[in-house]
Amino acid sequence: MVTLSILDQVPIPSGSDAYKTLEQTRELARTAEALGYYRYWFAEHHSTKGLASTSPEIMMSHIAASTSYIKVGSGGVLLPQYSPFKVAENFRQLEALHPGRVDLGVGRSPGGTAKTRLALTDGINKSLNEFPRQLEELSHYLTDSMPRGHEFSGIKAAPQTDSPPSLWLLGMGENSAKKAAELGIGYVFGHFIKPDRGKNALQTYYRQFRPTYYSLSPSAIIALFVVCGETDEEAEELALSQDLWLLRVEKGLDSRVPSIDEAKQHRFTVTEEERIKDNRKRMVIGSKETVKKKIDELAEHYQTEEFMVLTNVHDYDERRKSYERLANIYL
Structure with missing residues (x-):
């Protein structure tokens, strides 16, 4: 049985703005809850024109207050730039406000260019190699288990909650x-x-998992781009804007999602066409029948049942319909 969740980068379409996109995000989250999606997570991106989710914690609080039971989360907090203690307190605050609904997803990404990262760290040149230590400390803060002898032993992340x-x-x-x-x-x-x-990573995770306070068994999610249309042909056309968007993002160009017309008018070089073909490995595109076949194959490939999907097409209504079609398959 496949479980579906959403990872939202809050992509801003060309011709739109952050205000309208964020209002549509709230509408989309409410739709996702009604459709039966399990989680709604927010990415963290900085110094970009086209992605409006710079603070997952604020987005989570906003969406949790606008919905009733869907889990909200970060996908993910860029931990190398921050204090594990502060992150723990932010998420305990969220847990106290919305008990049982809060997921803390963290990543090792620098968050952008070297200059952007220095701005995030207030000019302190923090090493990415500290990430494993930061992650361990974050876990200790969340579970009140900081080892004796640690320099911050005795410090408790507040507010206290029944569970992290x-x-x-x-x-x-x-x-x-x-x-x-x-x-x-x-x-x-x-x-x-x-x-x-992916396959080697998941096999490693399943094989080496050690039960802890958090879970007695491994839990894995696969995050992937999905565009689900009424037909394969419609899905391919909708995905054109995502194809061009990814090319531009990879080149450090305008990160707003272009329209289908913009994509059709773009003259792709041979190198760009090859890159699009390679990028398609990151996506599932097609009708409901095609999408189901491909996701079922991925579920078998990865030996997992939960998928967190991103649909970054230009038109909001078509984006919503893609999520609705996907829900109709599994939920």
């Missing part, structure tokens, strides 16, 4: 899978970024 938010590690390979398994936390594999390393 669930903790998830976002990753793209075996190293992150090993760390998630060691800590006994959930693991989210970014198929929508680097699909080729």
Whole structure:
């Protein structure tokens, strides 16, 4: 039985703005809850024109207050830039406001260019190599289990809650899978970024998982792009804007989602066409029948049942319909 969740980067379409896009995000989250989606997570991106989710915590609070029971989460907080203690308190605050509905997903990403990262860290050149230590400390703060002898032993993340938010590690390979398994936390594999390393990563996670306070058994989610149309042909046309958007994002160009007309008018080079073909490995595109076949195959490939989907097409109504069609398949 496939479980569906949404990872929202809050993409701003060309011709729109953050105000309208954020209002549509709230509408989409309410729709997702009504359709039976299990989680609604927000990404964290900085210094970009086209992605309006810069603070997952604020987005989570807003959406949790606008819905009733769907889980809200971060996909993910860029932990290397921040204090584990502050992150723990932010998410305990959310857990106290919305008990049992809060997921804390964290990642190792620098969050943008080197200059952007320095702005996030207030000019302090923090090493990404500190991430494993930060993740362990974050887990200790969330569970009040900081070891004696640690320099911050005795400090408690507030407010106190009956249980901590669930903790998830976002990753793209075996190293992150090993760390998630060691800590006994959930693991989210970014198929929508680097699909080729997924099977080995998931096998590593399942094989090395150690039961802890968080969970007695492994929990894995696969995040991937999905465009579901009425027909394969309609889905392919809708995906044109996502194809061009990804090309531009990879080149550091305008990150707003272009329209289908813009994509049709773009003259793709041979190199760009090859890149689009390669990027399609990160996506599932097609009619309900085609999408179901491909997701079922991925569920078997990864030996998991939960998929977190992103649909970054230009038209909001078509984006919503894609999520509705996907829900009609499984939910």
